[in-house]
Amino acid sequence: MSGIQQRRNSYEDGVYGTTCPIPPGKNFTYILQVKDQIGSFFYFPSLAFHKASGGFGGIRILSRPRIPVPFPDPAGDYTVLVGDWYKSNHTNLKARLDRGKKLPFPDGILINGRGPGGASFNVEQGKTYRLRISNVGLQNSLNFRIQNHRLTLVEVEGTHTLQTTYSSIDLHLGQSCSVLFKADQPAKDYYIAVSTRFTSRVLTSTAILRYSNSAGPVSGPPPGGPTIQIDWSLNQARSIRTNLTASGPRPNPQGSYHYGLINTTRTIRLANSAGQVNGKQRYAVNSVSFVPADTPLKLADYFKIGGIFRVGSISDNPYGGKIYLDTSVMQADYRAFIEIVFQNNENIVQSWHLDGYSFFVVGMDGGQWTTASRRGYNLRDAVSRCTTQVYPKSWTAIYVALDNVGMWNLRSEFWARQYLGQQFYLRVYTTSTSLRDEYPIPKNALLCGRASGRHTRPL
Numbered sequence: 053m054s055g056i057q058q059r060r061n062s063y064e065d066g067v068y069g070t071t072c073p074i075p076p077g078k079n080f081t082y083i084l085q086v087k088d089q090i091g092s093f094f095y096f097p098s099l100a101f102h103k104a105s106g107g108f109g110g111i112r113i114l115s116r117p118r119i120p121v122p123f124p125d126p127a128g129d130y131t132v133l134v135g136d137w138y139k140s141n142h143t144n145l146k147a148r149l150d151r152g153k154k155l156p157f158p159d160g161i162l163i164n165g166r167g168p169g170g171a172s173f174n175v176e177q178g179k180t181y182r183l184r185i186s187n188v189g190l191q192n193s194l195n196f197r198i199q200n201h202r203l204t205l206v207e208v209e210g211t212h213t214l215q216t217t218y219s220s221i222d223l224h225l226g227q228s229c230s231v232l233f234k235a236d237q238p239a240k241d242y243y244i245a246v247s248t249r250f251t252s253r254v255l256t257s258t259a260i261l262r263y264s265n266s267a268g269p270v271s272g273p274p275p276g277g278p279t280i281q282i283d284w285s286l287n288q289a290r291s292i293r294t295n296l297t298a299s300g301p302r303p304n305p306q307g308s309y310h311y312g313l314i315n316t317t318r319t320i321r322l323a324n325s326a327g328q329v330n331g332k333q334r335y336a337v338n339s340v341s342f343v344p345a346d347t348p349l350k351l352a353d354y355f356k357i358g359g360i361f362r363v364g365s366i367s368d369n370p371y372g373g374k375i376y377l378d379t380s381v382m383q384a385d386y387r388a389f390i391e392i393v394f395q396n397n398e399n400i401v402q403s404w405h406l407d408g409y410s411f412f413v414v415g416m417d418g419g420q421w422t423t424a425s426r427r428g429y430n431l432r433d434a435v436s437r438c439t440t441q442v443y444p445k446s447w448t449a450i451y452v453a454l455d456n457v458g459m460w461n462l463r464s465e466f467w468a469r470q471y472l473g474q475q476f477y478l479r480v481y482t483t484s485t486s487l488r489d490e491y492p493i494p495k496n497a498l499l500c501g502r503a504s505g506r507h508t509r510p511l
Contacts, residue, residue: 053082053094053095055093055228056093057087057089058084058456061084061491062458064082065350065407067098067407069459071498072348072501090300091112091211092207093113093186094110094133094228095109096108101142102142103467104142104145104146109133112129113301116301118303120298120303121299122212122295122297126179126232128182130183132173132183132185132259133185134185134186134196136158136160136162136190136192136255137189139159146471149468155190157253158189158255161256163246164259166259168258169258169259169260172261173244175235176235177235177239177264178235180234182232184230186223186228188226190225191466192255193222193223193403193441194248194249195221195223197245197246197275199243199275200242201237203217203231204232204233205292206232207229209410210300210301211436213295214292220277224401224440225439226439237263239263239264240266240269240270240271241261241268242261245257245275250282250444254279282443289413289416290416293434294435294436307433312430314451315389316389317389319368319390320369320391321370321392321421324395324396324398325339325375334377334472335469336376336473337366337476338367338369339372339376340365340476342380342473345360347500360379361477365380366380375473380476380477381477382476384479386489387453391414392411392449392450393450394450395442395447396444396447402442402464403441403442403465404465405462406461407462409452409454411437411440411450411452413434413440413449414429414430415428416448419447425447426449460478462475462476462477494508495509496508
């Protein structure tokens with residue numbers, strides 16, 4: 053569940069480092085609490101290359117009844133899942149990656165599971181609607197727009213934003229946002245257009261916005277959007293700010309947490325890279341290309357099973373060495389406040405996601421990050437989210453308050469890169485065994501690998 057923080061409960065995170073796979077023909081019930089969160093997220097299958105076969109859906113966490121939301125209730129609230137799509141089966145795509153090959157360019161873009169013109173959204177003239185848009189694709193950043201209508205951004209991955217109006221919005225892999233738009237145009241059908249960003253060949257797909265008293269079908273070409281312009285996207289990203297006076301999940305204003313006044317105690321610099329290992333394509337973070345262990349890392353940790361992972365198997369800084377394979381786990385102290393810098397020296401956009409957390413995106417710019425880059429940080433109203441892009445030959449810096457004990461996946465949302473090693477686990481650790489800091493292993497936790505035959509409760 054992308055963006056659900058699973059507070060104190062990484063056992064329920066549903067990735068291979070925390071949770072055993074559900075055996076064929078069986079079922080498993082996730083028991084989770086969406087504590088201290090609101091907003092728009094989505095779920096998807098994380099194992100192998102299952103994500104390429106669909107199985108995703110939206111998640112909405114509503115504000116509690118008496119907590120103010122910074123805009124009037126819309127007349128309708130639609131989930132819009134957009135993503136690039138392959139006609140090939142997920143098993144074929146996985147086999148191709150296992151052979152050490154890259155994936156081809158996708159075949160198209162789906163909007164709520166349908167191809168061009170397949171999905172439609174009904175509106176009444178004069179009313180305002182909310183769209184919760186998520187990029188659930190595998191490879192490409194996407195641009196979203198509605199013909200002749202303006203989009204007002206109101207929420208990003210659980211943060212109410214400054215309500216800036218855009219003609220179109222870039223959504224990078226794994227990202228979600230909410231926009232409001234008013235059905236204030238002459239009554240007819242209009243195109244909703246979604247197209248790939250930063251690709252030499254541009255894929256476009258459409259859906260239909262249909263006024264209830266529509267006088268006729270869509271006409272003309274779908275509206276154009278930005279294609280390869282990076283500055284346009286960077287400027288938009290910097291304009292996404294937190295609404296400091298609005299409430300989040302609690303009644304107190306979002307701005308009451310002054311993240312910019314807290315001293316960071318550690319800086320972690322992460323550089324992504326691509327290369328060959330044993331003649332096969334791999335991707336790495338700080339030269340380590342992640343390989344899954346035979347047992348979920350969280351279970352190995354809980355049952356104290358040695359030899360499955362080594363804390364410190366990935367360094368805090370890139371050292372530029374050759375790519376090598378390891379089950380990379382980085383340790384971090386519970387309650388530390390840290391800075392993470394994503395350095396992207398490659399010529400494609402990266403998208404990074406951290407499970408278990410929201411983080412403040414304090415800066416992004418071109419070139420190499422240095423300590424002097426901190427002078428340009430936004431320490432007042434940076435947006436808090438769980439997935440951030442890093443532009444080509446650029447860096448993005450985030451601040452994270454490590455207030456959630458557990459084993460948390462930090463990964464590329466470019467799904468082939470994640471599958472071939474561009475990920476690791478952040479073990480947020482405390483010596484305390486108090487239930488205040490971490491819940492016990494769920495009674496119904498599946499046990500596999502070297503944890504098979506153990507018990508989740510004393511007999």
